[in-house]
Structures are given as structure tokens and as C-alpha cells.
Amino acid sequence: MTQPNQAPVIVIGGSLVGLASALFLSAHSVPVVLVERHTASSPHPRAIGYTPRTLELLESVGIPASSLRAGKGPPSGRPRRIKVQSLAGEWTDEQHWNNNSSNNNNNNNNNNNNAKPNGGPKGPPGGPPGDGAKVYSPLISAAITQDRLEPILRRRAVELGADLRLGWKMTSWAQSADGVSVTAVNRQGEQVTLDGSYIVACDGARSAFREHLGIPTTGVGHLRSLCSIMFRCAPVEHYLDRGFVQFAIEGRDDGFEAFLVSYHDGRWALMWNTDAADAADVPDNNDNDNDDDNKSKNKNNRTDTADTAEAQRALVRKALGLGPDVVRDEDIELVAVGHWDMSARIAERFSSGRVFLAGDAAHTLPPNRGGYGANTGFADAHNLAWKVAAVRSGAADASILATYDEERRPVALVRHDQLFVRDDYKPYARGGGGDWAATGRTVEVLDDIAMELGQIYRSAGVVLGAEGDGEGLPDAMRPDEWRGQPGTRAPHVAMVRRGTKEEEEISSLALFGRGWVLLSRDGGWRGVADGAGTRVGVACEFVCVGEDVVEADRRETFEDNFGVGASGAVLVRPDGFIAWRSAERGPGFEGEFADVFRRVTFARG
Known part of the structure; x- marks a missing residue:
């Protein structure tokens, strides 16, 4: 059957936020075509933690939270991180998400005393009403890797009527006062031109749309370039029994520093800095599929030496602190190697004409324990979808679409600033002390529940x-x-x-x-x-x-x-x-x- 080449909305990018856009638009009965150059998800797990609010949004379109419980990780709470010399070596200080010192203004400094994302400080999350607990959501956060969540989103989007064009690469686009058009080509060389009313650009941290539209960004900027090795290693799984899943490797005599993380499903990632002192982002508009995890590939500016399987296993062993007599070659299953950049940039406009930026195209934030990356993108998609539906149905004037930028951009700015007043990223803030804010205001550490469920919209769509x-x-x-x-x-x-x-x-x-x-x-x-x-x-x-x-x-x-x-x-x-x-x-x-x-x-x- 020939697919129609007209739709009110064309989504570019089929990773998490692109799929969420197609999903929420389809749930509002808005026909949508999604264009994605890849045919499947990346082998890297990438994003993993989803907040109660994201689960509320997914449940509203028929994806039950129970279907997102994957892996062996805890169903709620922040991933625990500890400084180590190696996984099998000395473990020193736990690094708390809400800062390790007590001289901040958040009353939840102690990670063990933090309220979980859906429960109040006086009782367990999800406790019966009136027993001392304050329940803020009927749901608790979920840990599922991005490569396992994306197929769930794809299936549901198709069930709701979305037209997903996987394996198609956008080659050009245009907009006018009357509409938009996108030209795409597949791997067989077939070409198609799609016509619509709006484009939702979910084309990642290096967004070709943002660049073409001349939209500048604000924020701390480039943080570092990294290399990562994804692997499995069954003999070290028992090191997770103490509840830690993130390991900051530092303080070694040989100067080796790296970051080791478990994804709760047998997969591990080892990451290390490959930056030279003057490293900078290298534009690569072909990598336009990554809209939610800030991992933009940088193949022109890397200094890693892990180009062979032997070298990769040697680095894994160094991080594990275990020799070949304990961890044999066959124990280390190499899954994938990635090269990517961490940066923090917020677009100064989230829309231009008939094009709307969402996810990393609008706000690039480094991986973090606050869930400020993909979860922020899901909320972008949800905010925009009902407004587009209202315009399409004739219920609302197109001026309602201006509230997308008015509402979502301030949320992204606050989340950017919250990252850089926390110890995880404070050293990257200008001045090295967390004294710089994209909002231009003094920044204090905000409560986790407030950040997840209590950010405010100030726009023409709200009577305050x-x-x-x-x-x-x-x-x-x-x-x-x-x-x-x-x-x-x-x-x-x-x-x-x-x-x-x-x-x-x-x-x-x-x-x-x-x-x-x-x-x-x-x-x-x-x-x-x-x-x-x-x-x-x-x-x-x-x-x-x-x-x-x-x-x-x-x-x-x-x-x-x-x-x-x-x-x-x-x-x-x-x-x-x-x-x-x-x-x-x-x-x-x-x-x-x-x-x-x-x-x-x-x-x-």
C-alpha cells in the first residue's frame, strides 16, 4: 500500500523524543509522519531513568508503567554513586545527588533521608494517605534502558496511527507561510517529498534545524569529549550487591580516571575523557538522530587509544581492577564503542515559524541523576502535541503555539542551572564554584520533588x-x-x-x-x-x-x-x-x- 506523503506534522528524528512526539500527537488524532535514518535503536543503553511525571504521560496514552519495569535496578530513587580506585579496589566516599556538603539550602542533603520522587519526607513513597506520607504521584520512577523503551514507544505510536518512516534520511527541508516540506531518501535511493503544516525537530544536540534557523544557544557549553566501551562481564555482577551502580574511578597513582556504570541488565559502560585542552564540538549534521541523551558523536577530535578489542579489554580490566587470571578474555563481551561529547546548551528560541525544536535540539544537558534529559524532552512533546491538535481542529488560533517556547524554555533553563549547583557538575560551572546561571539569577539547590512535579509555567496560556x-x-x-x-x-x-x-x-x-x-x-x-x-x-x-x-x-x-x-x-x-x-x-x-x-x-x- 502506498503511504500518503502529506501530514499535518512531520517529526524529524526517531529516538525517544521524536517517538514521544509522534505518540502524543497521534493520541490527539493528529496524523504524523516520522522520519528517522536508522532502522533500529542504538546498542548503547543511553538514557535509563524515567520520572513519575514521564510515566504519568505514558500511561495517559496507553503505556502502563508496569511494562517499563526492566532490569534489576530499584524501581525508584536516585542511582547511587561512589568514588573508587577500581571496582575491585578501594571504595571511598559516596557522592550524593543533592550535594555532599551541608552548607546548601536544600533540606534533603542526606541521600538516605531524601524523599523518593513520589513520596513525602515523613513516610515511605506510596504509603496509604494519612499515615504520615504525602503521595505526590500514583506512580514511581522506572529504570529501563533507552534501547528497550524505544520499541515500546514505536509499537504504541503505530497502534495510534503514526506513520514511522525508519531508514529514511532527510536531505532537505523548507518552510513558507503556508506549510513545510521535507525531502528524504532511503537506503535504496528512493526519494520522497513530504508536505505538512509543521515540523517537530528532534534531531539532537547538533540540530541541523537549529543551525539553519540561526538560533543561538546559551549555557555552560562544551564540557568534555568521551569514549565509552559497552560490555558484559558476569563475574563482576556481585559488586552491585551493595546498591551502588555508578563508580567514579579516581585517586590512582597511575592517574587513570574513568566512570563505570551498570545498567541493571548485565550491561556495563566504561567512559573516559578524550579531550585535549582546547577540545571543541565538531559539527556533524549527519548525526541527527540522537534527540535525548546528549551523546553526540565526535570522530574528528578524539585522542583515545581503544581502537582494538585487546586495548578495550585492557581498559576494562584496569577499571575493574582485575587481571586476566580472574577475568578472562571470554568473560568480557564487548558490545559497542562510542565517541561522544557532553555539553550544556539551551536554545534561545524553541521555535521559528512552523518549526519547533524538542529534546536535545532545544536543550542539551549532560547525563545526570536528576532525570533532566530525556524526561524534559518527553514533557516538551506532550506540551506541544495538544496545542497543535487544537490548532488543527480549529478550536484554537495558531497563536497558542507561541506558548510552547514561553512554557518549556524556562523549564530547560532552570534544569540547566540546577545541574551546575550540584556537586556532580559544579566544577564545570564558570568560576568553578557553581556561580553561573543561564537564568541570570542566584541559584540554590531545589527539591527533587519540586523539580519533577512542581515547575511552573508563566505564559499567555495561564491566568496566574x-x-x-x-x-x-x-x-x-x-x-x-x-x-x-x-x-x-x-x-x-x-x-x-x-x-x-x-x-x-x-x-x-x-x-x-x-x-x-x-x-x-x-x-x-x-x-x-x-x-x-x-x-x-x-x-x-x-x-x-x-x-x-x-x-x-x-x-x-x-x-x-x-x-x-x-x-x-x-x-x-x-x-x-x-x-x-x-x-x-x-x-x-x-x-x-x-x-x-x-x-x-x-x-x-
Whole structure:
């Protein structure tokens, strides 16, 4: 069957963020063609940790979190890292994600006392409501390697109708006031021209789109060039029994420094710096498939000496601290060798005309234990998809698309800065002391839960209320501190859905994701939602708390979590973020809500 060569959206790049874009667009019934020059995933595991928020997004499009539990790693928490002279040699200091010193402003310095990403500081994650734990998400983070997650995303995207063109390489593209076009060629030399309305550029850290559009970047910049060896070695698996999976090799008499990491599935990676003092990124626009892990290949600027299997095994043994009498050649299965750069750069614009940058094309960040790489890209894709769908359906004016940059770029800037105030990357910050910020503001270490579930959007798509433009608000807080602040993710509240034969316990998050939702305990808002939907031309579902749903634990009330009174209401966008709220129902609320609804939906006319 001949594939159509027209689609509203063309996605370039078929790694994690490209696949996520195709997935979320298809879930909103937007036809999409994805162009990816490779036919399969890279053998390198690359990204591995996915936050509760990413799992919430995937569950919303039919990928259950249970399908992402892979390997032997812990289901939640940060990977533990320790300084060693070798894997079998002396182990010294544990390196904590939230900094090793106590003289910072984060109250979670001690890694052992940190709240897990979905649980509060006073109890275990996922504990029953009211027992001292604060549960921020119904899900816990997952550890699955990128090469095993990508096939899951591909299958689901195809099920939802996405057209994935694997093995096709983009050779040219163009945009005009009326649309976009992409020319691609496959390995058999066949050529095709695709026409559409928008391009989502997920073409990686060396984005050809970003370069062609002349979009500059800000940030710390190039960090280092590295070589990595992927291998299996069964005789050393028992070294993981103490809970550490990352090993910083340093302090040796021979000066050898490297980084060793386990991926929980029998695979290990050994990485070491290959930079000369003046090393810099070498543009390579052919490597445009890597949109989420910051590992941009650099074959022109490497100084490694691991070009033979013998040399590679020798380096592995040096890192392991075990000789050939203990680890034989046949014990070390060499999987792949990679050459890549670490850098930190944020594009100064996330869109230009009809082209939108996502993932590493928009924000390149080095691998980190905060989950700021691929997870940030997933959220990019989710933020953009519903807006494109609204424009395509005629429900919203195209000006809504400007809020993609307004909302997602500040998130990336904050995540960039959070990396360089933590000990893992602080030495790379200008001045060597973490004293430089892409945001231009003083940076303090922010709480992990706040970073994952509590970053705020300030845009024309949000009515922030008395806070005006929101500049006086913090960049991130925990959901129970925000208490339903417009511009933040709607909080998780355990609820029971009524109206079915068997009452079903759900998360409040399950109410969102399909369209606009107005929530209130006051049933008088139902007619307001219906009336505004009719006047504006955009459907607005009303959910009455106490009738349609009730709190599973009356101590965790809708009012407390969303910051409203008994007659107040909260408007939630299709992406699960709060667009507006009213603490109480006041006089003239019907007209006020209709005006607000027209504004935040960007309704035409």
C-alpha cells in the first residue's frame, strides 16, 4: 500500500523524543509522519531513568508503567554513586545527588533521608494517605534502558496511527507561510517529498534545524569529549550487591580516571575523557538522530587509544581492577564503542515559524541523576502535541503555539542551572564554584520533588491570578506547597469515581488528558462550563467533586490540594496543568469564566 506523503506534522528524528512526539500527537488524532535514518535503536543503553511525571504521560496514552519495569535496578530513587580506585579496589566516599556538603539550602542533603520522587519526607513513597506520607504521584520512577523503551514507544505510536518512516534520511527541508516540506531518501535511493503544516525537530544536540534557523544557544557549553566501551562481564555482577551502580574511578597513582556504570541488565559502560585542552564540538549534521541523551558523536577530535578489542579489554580490566587470571578474555563481551561529547546548551528560541525544536535540539544537558534529559524532552512533546491538535481542529488560533517556547524554555533553563549547583557538575560551572546561571539569577539547590512535579509555567496560556506575570513566584515547589497554583501540574489526589456499577479508585490525574476540565464541589459550575463551551466553541467537561468523584481519604480534600473553597473552581488544560482557578464563586462568575476560557483556549473569533 502506498503511504500518503502529506501530514499535518512531520517529526524529524526517531529516538525517544521524536517517538514521544509522534505518540502524543497521534493520541490527539493528529496524523504524523516520522522520519528517522536508522532502522533500529542504538546498542548503547543511553538514557535509563524515567520520572513519575514521564510515566504519568505514558500511561495517559496507553503505556502502563508496569511494562517499563526492566532490569534489576530499584524501581525508584536516585542511582547511587561512589568514588573508587577500581571496582575491585578501594571504595571511598559516596557522592550524593543533592550535594555532599551541608552548607546548601536544600533540606534533603542526606541521600538516605531524601524523599523518593513520589513520596513525602515523613513516610515511605506510596504509603496509604494519612499515615504520615504525602503521595505526590500514583506512580514511581522506572529504570529501563533507552534501547528497550524505544520499541515500546514505536509499537504504541503505530497502534495510534503514526506513520514511522525508519531508514529514511532527510536531505532537505523548507518552510513558507503556508506549510513545510521535507525531502528524504532511503537506503535504496528512493526519494520522497513530504508536505505538512509543521515540523517537530528532534534531531539532537547538533540540530541541523537549529543551525539553519540561526538560533543561538546559551549555557555552560562544551564540557568534555568521551569514549565509552559497552560490555558484559558476569563475574563482576556481585559488586552491585551493595546498591551502588555508578563508580567514579579516581585517586590512582597511575592517574587513570574513568566512570563505570551498570545498567541493571548485565550491561556495563566504561567512559573516559578524550579531550585535549582546547577540545571543541565538531559539527556533524549527519548525526541527527540522537534527540535525548546528549551523546553526540565526535570522530574528528578524539585522542583515545581503544581502537582494538585487546586495548578495550585492557581498559576494562584496569577499571575493574582485575587481571586476566580472574577475568578472562571470554568473560568480557564487548558490545559497542562510542565517541561522544557532553555539553550544556539551551536554545534561545524553541521555535521559528512552523518549526519547533524538542529534546536535545532545544536543550542539551549532560547525563545526570536528576532525570533532566530525556524526561524534559518527553514533557516538551506532550506540551506541544495538544496545542497543535487544537490548532488543527480549529478550536484554537495558531497563536497558542507561541506558548510552547514561553512554557518549556524556562523549564530547560532552570534544569540547566540546577545541574551546575550540584556537586556532580559544579566544577564545570564558570568560576568553578557553581556561580553561573543561564537564568541570570542566584541559584540554590531545589527539591527533587519540586523539580519533577512542581515547575511552573508563566505564559499567555495561564491566568496566574494575583501573582500577575508570575515573576515573583519561585521556579519550582512541591505540589502541596503550590496547592493548585495556576501554571503548575494539577496535584494528585486519590479519588473514587462514581456512576459505575463498581466504584473505581483513581488518581485525580486520570480526569485529565483528553480535553478541558472544570472541577468544583459546587454543582452550580456545571451550567457555567457548558455555557462557556458553547459560547467559545471549545468543549469544557465539568467534574463535580462529591458527586462524580469523591476523595478516597477525606483528610486529603480537593479544597486543600487545589487551594479553593467549597464554591471555588479549577480549570485544567488538556495537558493536566492548571490554567485558572477561583477560590470562591462570586457575582458575575458566568461571564468572567467565559472570558477567561476564551483567553486560555486561544479560541478563534
